[in-house]
Amino acid sequence: MAEPRRSRWGVGLAVAVLIVAGWAASRGGHGTGSAAPHEPGKSTAPSATSTPSERPTADGQDPARYAPQVIKYAKQADIDPRLLMAILYNESYKPHDPAWERAWQRIKPDAAFGVANMHKAAFDETKQGRDFADRDWRQLPDDPSLAVEAAAWYLHDLARQLPAEHGRYTEDELLALGYNTGPGNMLAFARGAKPGVAAQSYLHQLHTNWTSAAQALRNAG
Known part of the structure; x- marks a missing residue:
């Protein structure tokens, strides 16, 4: 006899939790564990996200659907829309279902929320003085537009910290x-520090997603 739907769903969720738990254990919390360490006295401000595994975007959650929001908020934040779009592709490695995200957050309280995978500390810091200052990090799973807006302004704030000379990176x-x-690691990389394996993987995925990001923006235009 076939298993009841509810039972199959429960097994599927348990498997998903185990898979993500294994990923989290191997990748670390904020993505800083494998990157160049912060130098003494330098900023330890939070990163927005964690480092993804190199898995293709799951069916049904192609970030291209958010291209109009990317265009809108990238313009407001004065950042490259293709960069923001590519980051959404980078962050599409895990399910962005609100119920799934909240279930995982109960297991891993410092997990990231929303389609841009933003951590609470980064969101709370970014929203200060912005149009979404009264919004709560817990709203991110249900509001992709808010997630894209917050990611755009986080990138804006990072850009203001960059030195004039970028070293080997754009x-x-x-x-x-x-x-x-x-930001602390970003500045270290700008000065010539070598990214760790996880950060290199994130950059590799970004390059892989440049074409998809550009195509999504063209289609939205």
Whole structure:
């Protein structure tokens, strides 16, 4: 006899939790564990996200659907819309279902929320003085527009910290690394520090997603 639907769903969720738990254990919390360490006295401000595994975007959650919001908020925050779009592709490695995200957050309280995978500390810091200052981090899973807006302004804030000389990386590459590992590491990379394996993986995924990001923006235009 076939298993009841509810039972199959429960097994599927348990498997998903185990998979993500294994990923989290191997990748670390904020993505900073594998990057260059913070130098003494440097900022330990939070990164927005964690480092993804190299899995393709899951069916039904292609970030291209958020291209209009990306265009809108990237313009407001004065950042490259392709960078923001590519970051959403980078962050599409896990399910962005509100119920799933909240279930996982009960297991891992410091998990990231929303389609841009933003941690609470990064969201609370970014929203200060902004149009969404009265919004709560817990609303991110239900409001993709808010998630995109917050990510855009986090990138804006990172860009204001960049030095004039970027070393071997472009501005967009450094901002992506900053989004993943935090501003302290971003500045270290700008000065010549070598990213760790996880940060290199994030940058590789960004390059892989450039074409998809550009196509999504063209289609939205």
